[in-house]
Amino acid sequence: MSGLSTTNYLTPSGREEAWRFTPLARLAGLLNADVALEQVASFALSAPQPGVTLESKESEPYSQTTDSATIRARSAVTHAQYLTIAANAEVNDPIVITRTGLSGSAPQATRLQIHVGANAHAKLLIENTGEAIVAEEIEFKLEQGASLHFISIQEWAPKAVQLARHHAIIGKDATFTSTVVTIGGSLVRILPTVEYSGQGSFADLSGVYFATDGQHLEHRIHVDHNIPNAKSRVNYKGALAGDKARTVWIGDVYIRAEAEGTDTYELNRNLLLSDGARADSVPNLEIETGEIVGAGHASTTGRFDDEQLFYLESRGIPAEIARRLVIRGFFSEIVSLIKIEEVEERIMVRIDSELDKVGK
Amino acid sequence: MSTLEIKNLQVSVATEEGFKEILKGVDLTLKSGETHAIMGPNGSGKSTLAYSIAGHPKYTITGGSVTLDGADVLEMTVDERARAGLFLAMQYPVEVPGVSVTNFLRTAATAIRGEAPKVRTWVGEVKEAMSALSMDPAFAERSVNEGFSGGEKKRHEILQLELLKPKFAILDETDSGLDVDALKIVSEGVNRVKGNSDLGIMLITHYTRILRYIKPDFVHVFAAGRIVEEGGPELADKLEENGYAEYVTN
Numbered sequence: 235m236s237g238l239s240t241t242n243y244l245t246p247s248g249r250e251e252a253w254r255f256t257p258l259a260r261l262a263g264l265l266n267a268d269v270a271l272e273q274v275a276s277f278a279l280s281a282p283q284p285g286v287t288l289e290s291k292e293s294e295p296y297s298q299t300t301d302s303a304t305i306r307a308r309s310a311v312t313h314a315q316y317l318t319i320a321a322n323a324e325v326n327d328p329i330v331i332t333r334t335g336l337s338g339s340a341p342q343a344t345r346l347q348i349h350v351g352a353n354a355h356a357k358l359l360i361e362n363t364g365e366a367i368v369a370e371e372i373e374f375k376l377e378q379g380a381s382l383h384f385i386s387i388q389e390w391a392p393k394a395v396q397l398a399r400h401h402a403i404i405g406k407d408a409t410f411t412s413t414v415v416t417i418g419g420s421l422v423r424i425l426p427t428v429e430y431s432g433q434g435s436f437a438d439l440s441g442v443y444f445a446t447d448g449q450h451l452e453h454r455i456h457v458d459h460n461i462p463n464a465k466s467r468v469n470y471k472g473a474l475a476g477d478k479a480r481t482v483w484i485g486d487v488y489i490r491a492e493a494e495g496t497d498t499y500e501l502n503r504n505l506l507l508s509d510g511a512r513a514d515s516v517p518n519l520e521i522e523t524g525e526i527v528g529a530g531h532a533s534t535t536g537r538f539d540d541e542q543l544f545y546l547e548s549r550g551i552p553a554e555i556a557r558r559l560v561i562r563g564f565f566s567e568i569v570s571l572i573k574i575e576e577v578e579e580r581i582m583v584r585i586d587s588e589l590d591k592v593g594k
Numbered sequence: 595m596s597t598l599e600i601k602n603l604q605v606s607v608a609t610e611e612g613f614k615e616i617l618k619g620v621d622l623t624l625k626s627g628e629t630h631a632i633m634g635p636n637g638s639g640k641s642t643l644a645y646s647i648a649g650h651p652k653y654t655i656t657g658g659s660v661t662l663d664g665a666d667v668l669e670m671t672v673d674e675r676a677r678a679g680l681f682l683a684m685q686y687p688v689e690v691p692g693v694s695v696t697n698f699l700r701t702a703a704t705a706i707r708g709e710a711p712k713v714r715t716w717v718g719e720v721k722e723a724m725s726a727l728s729m730d731p732a733f734a735e736r737s738v739n740e741g742f743s744g745g746e747k748k749r750h751e752i753l754q755l756e757l758l759k760p761k762f763a764i765l766d767e768t769d770s771g772l773d774v775d776a777l778k779i780v781s782e783g784v785n786r787v788k789g790n791s792d793l794g795i796m797l798i799t800h801y802t803r804i805l806r807y808i809k810p811d812f813v814h815v816f817a818a819g820r821i822v823e824e825g826g827p828e829l830a831d832k833l834e835e836n837g838y839a840e841y842v843t844n
Contacts, residue, residue, distance in 0.1 A: 540651065545688035545738075548648050549702035549754060550676035559701060563692025563737070570692075 271343035285323030303397035310343035321351030338365025390419035406432025414441035447476035468500035474511035497527035604657035618819035634816030679761030745776035769804035781807030
């Protein structure tokens with residue numbers, strides 16, 4: 235940072251590539267250099283589980299970042315929360331984390347680090363609900379042979395503002411699966427980012443978002459293929475309905491010169507359910523070596539597929555029910571990856587009620 | 595006894611060069627229990643006839659009428675036509691991601707029958723119909739038509755025919771892309787439905803191959819947007835031998 239004005243660096247003007255889509259005026263002070271962020275330990279383990287511990291301690295970040303919100307959060311938080319999943323642990327029930335201490339009345343900052351020991355296997359669910367104005371970082375370190383399925387559900391109250399970075403460092407033969415579901419909140423900007431520390435590793439990133447009237451939901455994926463023979467898959471789907479509903483999806487995949495044997499594919503689909511909504515979708519593949527298994531991307535943004543509706547209607551299904559089936563199907567493709575039945579059901583019910591509200 | 599009556603049907607489709615007339619006055623009457631083969635070369639308008647009757651929004655009716663037992667089919671929405679007793683087995687069934695076959699079939703059956711089928715009997719009914727079509731039970735949990743092979747898609751169409759029990763079924767090139775075994779299974783499915791009901795069938799095909807398995811009562815030759823010759827099953831034999839050359843004027 236030396237040589238740069240700290241204030242300018244941490245307070246985007248909106249011209250920066252990383253911030254050009256984000257309505258900065260709605261950040262409620264999260265990036266205002268004159269406003270101090272309040273440190274909060276906001277992650278609460280809902281039930282104790284063998285092999286799983288959560289503590290607060292001074293802990294250096296695992297990774298580097300240029301994200302202004304994360305830098306602000308790091309400088310505000312002296313004591314991060316630290317979740318340990320012991321080596322060789324087989325955690326059968328999902329580890330459920332809920333939020334605590336978020337007020338929604340002043341900008342806050344919080345950090346969580348998650349260490350998944352060698353050959354440990356677990357599923358971790360973070361449920362984000364209630365009011366919040368928060369800049370936060372969750373870092374994951376997966377040791378050799380570990381696997382973690384991380385599920386982050388944003389069911390925030392309507393005024394919530396969240397700037398979050400989810401960064402995973404994936405060890406040799408380890409698998410990091412993430413499923414991000416963003417429905418609630420006024421402004422949610424999440425950076426699911428990945429780097430690798432050992433070969434044979436796999437990042438499987440999926441997500442679904444549904445923006446209605448006035449919501450801004452932004453997901454900026456960054457996969458850094460910084461070592462050979464790692465794999466990544468990205469599949470995000472979003473729907474928009476109502477006036478000024480806004481979504482942004484950025485999919486940056488970077489294959490470095492040394493990352494021979496990389497296998498990557500990313501996909502983003504957006505479904506526009508009404509006029510006045512806007513979806514930006516920007517896949518971006520940067521390749522510095524040709525010695526790879528495969529690299530590809532696809533992005534679509536469109537309205538209903540009339541052929542799908544015709545097919546369903548030609549079987550006697552009334553138009554409104556056919557539309558609902560198609561929308562539910564669109565979401566359920568990702569939601570069904572969660573594999574926690576009651577959570578899947580709750581999300582689909584929430585999506586149904588959002589659809590009822592927008593009259594679709 | 596039901597009657598599907600098509601009178602002087604004229605249909606256009608919007609193209610980049612403006613409206614193009616595809617059907618130039620089609621007359622055809624189907625009665626319950628009858629099987630009519632509609633045969634003709636590619637581009638003659640056979641599929642347009644099928645999709646126009648089903649109500650696909652791409653086609654604009656410019657003249658004529660379609661009635662089912664006197665009721666004006668062309669005034670009905672797509673789903674109303676299905677509920678009135680019309681079924682279209684498509685040449686290219688559409689993929690609907692995230693909607694399971696089970697959910698789809700149950701929703702369709704509920705719409706067609708006017709009430710949700712009883713869970714206990716329904717599960718058995720679906721299983722039996724699937725097994726009769728040599729379909730793997732795992733199919734039920736897959737998304738509608740997604741990743742299905744050509745043969746699987748056609749079996750899935752006939753499965754719906756079995757479960758939805760329409761008055762009239764239009765089979766649009768159901769034989770295309772099927773190997774011998776799949777063609778047999780699909781044809782047997784159609785014959786089974788016909789044997790168990792009073793189904794009237796409009797069998798649209800380019801080739802005579804499927805007519806070895808599904809015997810038509812009437813054969814209509816379709817060319818340049820209208821029916822140009824009609825006869826009994828013997829007309830198919832003639833087509834087998836001579837092709838469509840005599841009906842196509844260039």
